[in-house]
Amino acid sequence: MTDWYFSHIVLVQSTLTTLLLALSVQVPLRAGVFSFAGVGCYGIGGYLAAIGMVHYGLSTASAILLAAAAGGIAAYALGLLIQRLTGLYLAMATVAFTLIIAVVVVNGGDLTGSAAGLFGALGTLDTGHLLAVVAVVVVALTFTEIGPLGRRVEAVREDPELASAMGIDVARYRRATFAVSGVLGGLSGSMTVLLRSTVTPDDINFHLVVLALTIIIVGGSRSWIGAFVGTVIFVWMPEVLAFVGEWEDVVYGVLVAAAAVYLPGGVTGAAMDGYRRYRRKRREAQSSPDAPPPQPAAAAAGGDR
Amino acid sequence: AQGGIATQEGIPKEIRLLGVRDHTGPVAYAGIGGARGGELAISEINRSGYLGKGVKLTIEEVDTAGSIETASAEMAQATADRTVHAIMGPTQGQQAATVAPMVERAQVPTIFTQAGSDGVVINDYTYRATAPMESYYHLATDYLAEKRLRDVSVLYNATFPTFAEIGDGPLPKQAAARGLNIVSSTPVQMTTQDFTTPVRSIAGKDPDAVVMLLTEPQSVTALTQLRQAGYDGQVIATSVQGGGNLKEAGRHGKGVIYPTDFSPALTSRKARDFVAAFEKRFGQLPDVYAAEGYDGMWWLARAIKASGSASRDGIKRGLQEVAKDGFEGAMGELTFAGGDMRVPGVLVRWNGTREELVSGGAS
Amino acid sequence: MLEVADLHVSYGPVHAVRGVSLAAEPERITLVLGANGAGKSTSLRAICGLQPASGGSVRLDGAELLGKRPHRIVRDGVSLVPEGRRIFAPLTVAENLRIGGYTADRSRVGALVDGVYDRFPILAQRRDMPAGLLSGGEQQMLAFGRALMAQPHVMLLDEPSMGLAPGMVDTVLAGVRAIADSGIGVLMVEQNVDAGLAVADTVSIVARGEVVRSGQAAELRQDASVVHALLGEAALAEEGAP
Amino acid sequence: MAQHILNAVALGSVYLVFALGMALAWSTIGILNFAHGATFMFSAFTAHVVTQQVALPMPAVVLVAVAAGALIATLTQVLAFGPIMRRVADHRAAELRILIGGIGVAAIPLAIAERETASAPFGFRGSTYQAQVFEVFGLRMTTTVLVIVLAGIGIGVGVWRWLARSRQGLALRAIGVDAETASLMGVDRSTLALGTMATSGALAGLAGALLTFQLGAIAPESGDQLLIKAFAIVVLGGLGSMGGVIVGAFVLAGAETLVLAMNQGTWVDAVSFGLIFLVLLLRPQGLFGRQEVRRT
Amino acid sequence: MAASTAATTGDERRAEPEATVLRADDVAVHFGGVKAVDGVSITLTAGRIFGVLGPNGSGKSTLLAALTRLVPLTRGRLEFQGKPYDTVRPHTIAARGVARTFQTVRILPGRTVFDNVALGAESAGRPGSIGRAGKAERGRVRQRVRTAIERTGLSGKERHRPDELSYGYQRRVEIARAIASEPTLLLLDEPTAGMNRQERDDITGLLDDLRGEGLTQLLIEHDVQMMVEACDHLFAMNFGELIADGEPESVVRHPAVQEAYLGTQGRAHA
Ligand SMILES: Nc1ncnc2c1ncn2[C@@H]1O[C@H](COP(=O)(O)OP(=O)(O)OP(=O)(O)O)[C@@H](O)[C@H]1O
Ligand SMILES: Nc1ncnc2c1ncn2[C@@H]1O[C@H](COP(=O)(O)OP(=O)(O)OP(=O)(O)O)[C@@H](O)[C@H]1O
Ligand SMILES: CC(C)C[C@H](N)C(=O)O
Ligand SMILES: [Mg+2]
Ligand SMILES: [Mg+2]
Secondary structure (H helix, E strand, C coil), X not given: CXXXXXXXXXHHHHHHHHHHHHHHHHHHHHCCCCCCHHHHHHHHHHHHHHHHHHHHCCCHHHHHHHHHHHHHHHHHHHHHHCCCCCHHHHHHHHHHHHHHHHHHHHCCHHHHCHHHCEEEECCCCCHHHHHHHHHHHHHHHXXXXXXXXXXXXXXXXXXXXXXXXXXXXXXXXXXHHHHHHHHHHHHHHHHHHHHHEEECHHHCCHHHHHHHHHHHHHHCCCCHHHHHHXXXXXXXXXXXXXXXXXXXXXXXXHHHHHHHHHCCXXXXXXXXXXXXXXXXXXXXXXXXCCCCCCCCCCCCHHHCC | CCCCHHHCCCCCCEEEEEEEECCCCCCHHHHHHHHHHHHXXXXXXXXHCCCCCCCEEEEEEEECCCCHHHHHHHHHHHHHCCCCCEEEECCCHHHHHHHHHHHHHHCCCEEECCCCCCCCCCCCCEEECCCCHHHHCHHHHHHHHHCCCCEEEEEEECCCHHHHHHHHCHHHHHHHHCCCEEEEEEEXXXXXXXXXXXXXXXXXXXXXXXXXXXCHHHHHHHHHHHHHCCCCCEEECCHHHCCCCCHHHHHXXXXXXXXXXCCCCCCCHHHHHHHHHHHHHHCCCCCHXXXXXXXXXXXXXXXHHHXXXXXXXXXXXXXXXXXXXXXXXXXXXXXXEXXXXXXCCEEEEECCCCEEEEEECCC | CEEEEEEEEEECCEEEEEEEEEEECECCEEEEEECCCCCHHHHHHHHCCCCCCCEEEEEEXXXXXXXXXXXXXXXXXXXXXXXXXXXXXXXXHHHHHHHHCCCCCHHHHHHHHHHHHHHCXXXXXXXXXXXXXXXXXXXXXXXXXXXXXXXXXXXXXXXXXXXXXHHHHHHHXXXXXXXXXXXXXXXXXXXXXXXXXXXXXXXXXXXXXEEEEEEEHHHHHHCHHHHHHHCCCHHHHHHCCC | CHHHHHHHHHHHHHHHHHHHHHHHHHHCCCCCCCCHHHHHHHHHHHHHHHHHHCCCCHHHHHHHHHHHHHHHHHHHHHHHHHHHHHHCCCHHHHHHHHHHHHHHHHHHHHHHHHHHHCCCXXXXXXXXXXXXXXXXXXXXXXXXXXXXXXXXHHHHHHHXXXXXXXXXXXXXXXXXXXXXXXXXXXXXXXXXXXXXXXXXXXXXXXXXXXHHHHHCCECCCHHHHHHHHHHHHHHHHCCCCHHXXXXXXXXXXXXXXXXXXXXXXXXXXXXXXXXXXXXXXXXXXXXXXXXXXXXX | CCHHHHHHCCHHHCCCCCCEEEEEEEEEEEECCEEEEEEEEEEEECCCEEEEECCCCCCHHHHHHHHCCCCCXXXXXXXXXXXXXXXXXXXXXXXXXXXXXXXXXXXXXXXXXXXXXXXXXXXXCCCCCCCCCCHHHHHHHHHHHHHHHHHCCCCCCCCCCHHHCCHHHHHHHHHHHHXXXXXXXXXXXXXCCCCCHHHHHHHHHHHHHHHHCCCEEEEECCCHHHHHHHCCEEEEEECCEEEEEECHHXXXXXXXHHHHHCCCCCCCCC
């Protein structure tokens, strides 16, 4: 077990940091904000942590705090700037934001290490720290998924106008998701960098955007559990698929496409549907077997008055 | 796995190595080349009983698939495996820089090929069998000075670490030292595909030579469009254009000159033997990546022999010892700066079908 | 002529339509009445192929329609004004009408569009406006006009008077009558019982997914209380309110 | 200066042909095909493989690539997007799944091409075509550029007019709004969708062939770079507006050319994406996009 | 319908009888050249049902949108319980106790009927509260949801998703959501479209009960008979303007209304 743990420590840790990145895209998406600003903040956080540590000798904890705060502020400011945008227009603007950050760090001279990036930013993080951070994040997010707040978030996503007619300050919710996604991105970026000690402009690219999106759609976009399932799938897939060798990418492509076709709500959605069907079956089995075909209210509707 | 094997002193019957590099993805050619060169070297080492009768080097390759994540994950697994004596590390600079601190923590000697950025050879366990491009790029400026090609334009990919390093620093310095006049310096980025505009302004200046530091597809396009823009002077490129990468440029690629650490056109006996053996085994000419993999593997074998131990510590000591004296490899007389290889380098010309020697390469 | 016999439709475990039989004959209007959730819309959707049926048959002039895809059924001459209007919101009013005439003879589209504009002048005023901006009633007119564009043999209408002002209800239902008189068979779901009865020829009353009563409109007009009773309006009928 | 404008027009035309195919499927039947870049690349790769066997003239090479593109896109539709669209009633639910389906599909040709070429650049060296350089009014250009500009503008305007005027164009837009109701109008949505995707793929193939002729060679990864640019172009122009795509392509190409002409090559992406960002700030629906139609 | 459970709810919000709840003064909403609403002034007093009649496209729904701040005003002033609100954002006025239904059904498709109604129940006058509600509050919310569901005849359908419901039932979810928020003012845009007479009477019975509890209402419907019976006061609109205003019977008999609304035949429909 410990052998296994030590040889897979990088995968375990990157599962946790990638989860935070995926959540940074999922949180706004859940409120109907199609924003990839979190990925940009991943870059901001990663670079700030590395700069803080390499150039200014910051401690690991303060580098991460700085990164999270900066990510949150940057994303919040971006959110203020582009609050009139919606849908794919907003997505495009945030992708642009992310890619511009990549260009800025390439041209950042010694501060950012230019094209080569920075190295030697090895923090003192361990898996325990990561777990603690992720646990706090997950618990906090759970509250936004259930109960009244969950319903409101859903209303903001599905029908903002209806939401505001229900007394919900839609703009405030949107700005909040920006800030949260920035913090999550900053956390993810800084912790990734401090674990692996290097950061390069290449780390902030469109593929990361695509990866984050793929994770949450394949995993399930409605709750952190979906993000977690997706993260596990995509972080561990190369390991699991190693046996197919050079066909790994082909198999990867087929699996992703198949998930898109056959799993409407992602893996978690499919699991929940299965569970619901199972429950219904059981309920039906329990209700008296000789009764006429189940009358799940709907069919009886016409005359139940 | 039984623990402790790779830490035992002495030379066991089997010495297990792991190759952790790109076998798929955009720079797969570097990993594949390195793996093939190493494979050839291993077969020679094993066949000749170089490490003693019945002693066998074995290598297993894992694919980092072009990603830093996968590279560090694979490396974590590799270093945790106590039966692994040494690792032939990733070829991409950033992958290598990321795993460098890991191999030190795990104390597994690792030889990189390529991996041309800073932050790779940083401790007692990191070694590199590729000379940094800037260490032999003076061959190009020497040539220009010698041919009196004074006015030079530079077109370079400033977001690719290796080229950025040369284009921003050593190249202008070397040029100035040799009395060359850099009339224009045009940075482009990784995503630049069309060069009509930059090439147009270069052609307008009509310099004596153009130094072009670009990736493979970029160089084909830039060359083609440079010629179409009416420029017909000398083009100087890099080893990235070696290994037949200019083939697609067709007639526009003819006559391009570049410094490289290895060319099949090299005439030393070592080089000729390597080329012949490689061709026999793989049915094609070796590229620079293969030569580096080959010489890197021989460095390792010499190290084991020198320290008389294939333990991780023994290999580390041996590598340092061999580096002190240097040795002759396929790339010529190899010297070392710490754990980092240096080569004499060679200047070659692409004649449309293969490389021809222009200068250097003497051994 | 369209004959629906013993139609069954289920949504998963919900058996929404249980053996409905209906008919639409040329020149006649068949009025379908029923409480909310009785299965009226589901029946119409199944006839058009939008919802798979689990049993029964739908024949148009003897040919089976069940199992065909919706666009085929439309081309065979059956056209539906769907519940909730379903206009194409971002397309202009004129484009909505033109798409309605997708299967019509190309050369006649212009004339047909003008016909709709004559019937509903407000649509002509709004012709270049995105249809989604129309008021509810205007959208209902558009949905009706759009169905006319297809020049069907059989027309299925799901609550065509919904959201219309009384004057407009008369216009639309008079339009339906005129359409029927021109030789088209009409199957119409209506909640506005009196207005519906005024133009219908035959009536079928649906409850809980089954036809509980059908007969000639003329008879039922005499005996409106029966209809109301069947629709669960007994209390009202006793008070003799209407 | 004039030369720079010509260069921008040439670059814009390549972007245009590529982006048109993507915009066609996206703004009509609502398929944002993330495999468009891979389709582009793989059609060029197919033509490359063919030219290695037979020396073909330019039109034949283009034809091969166009056919390959149409085939790939058709397969994508049949195997991935079609099943997704069949399984959902409303379009919004399908949107993200189509995106991800495309991402999955794209990985396949990319992996194959990378493997076959070992990621080395490939081109049409085997073709009999040689670009001729000529000068008009002191402007230097090649026959390739001429072909690209003509094809780009011609097809761009053609597609634009066709979508706005034709019956099928209208039907396609209706499918994008509400596929079920469109079928109630007699529109055969699966056939039309298939035709649209095939056309879109053919345009990707055309772009693949033309760009490879223009650049001399492309790499397996070249498609990805164009994909994000095309995405930007369509959004910049305003989703649903083909005229917007035409303008968007030339605006982006113009901006890039300008930055390059000022010798600030490493800032190209920042400037072009910054421009898009600014345009969206001022016009949240893109240059020619329509405001979303929603009523209370 | 379960009118008996009604008495316990809504009393906290009951307003003074005859107090002015809402005043709209010279309200206009123009869309380019379309003058959807053009200078309408109305006053709603507490505890009464007001009706709006008018031909299709006369501006009724737009007026409702203006009152709930969902469209920008071209001109005019709005006042709710004495406080002007023509510049606030829509959620603010909703949080102050103005609830509405929509002419086109708008419900959350992925949530059950219960959840949809709960969304309304939770919005009641607690602007922006981030769901920290205590146990007691949660219990009260659940009670409000149950009551609203019962009163709109949705009992037994709590666990259904809206898209599994027939159109008439989807409309009821809209109404239930609005009344679950226990508003001070309820605005209803054709709440009974797609219902037959009996079903309509059930709904008007409910509105009547709510009036008895002191709830002020503004109702848009096309069914003249129903409007006359249900409302205390009618407004008639045409071309965005008020053409009549007063006692229901007299408004319906007003010649301009007859002319505009009841069609050329001028025959009352009911
Ligand atoms: N998608 C669906 N999934 C499950 N059940 C459904 C679905 N659509 C309708 N039903 C159920 O089928 C029954 C019949 O619905 P239908 O829409 O046909 O009623 P209707 O007679 O048209 O009612 P209304 O007058 O309210 O429009 C209802 O009980 C409804 O709950
Ligand atoms: N956003 C908009 N842009 C342009 N015109 C609009 C817009 N919204 C409404 N209109 C127009 O304003 C007029 C009034 O619309 P409104 O929806 O208020 O009518 P209504 O009285 O509710 O009609 P109905 O009884 O049919 O629902 C209509 O003619 C409509 O076409
Ligand atoms: C494989 C090569 C392209 C690697 C490159 N020389 C680097 O250092 O990153
Ligand atoms: Mg219905
Ligand atoms: Mg209205």
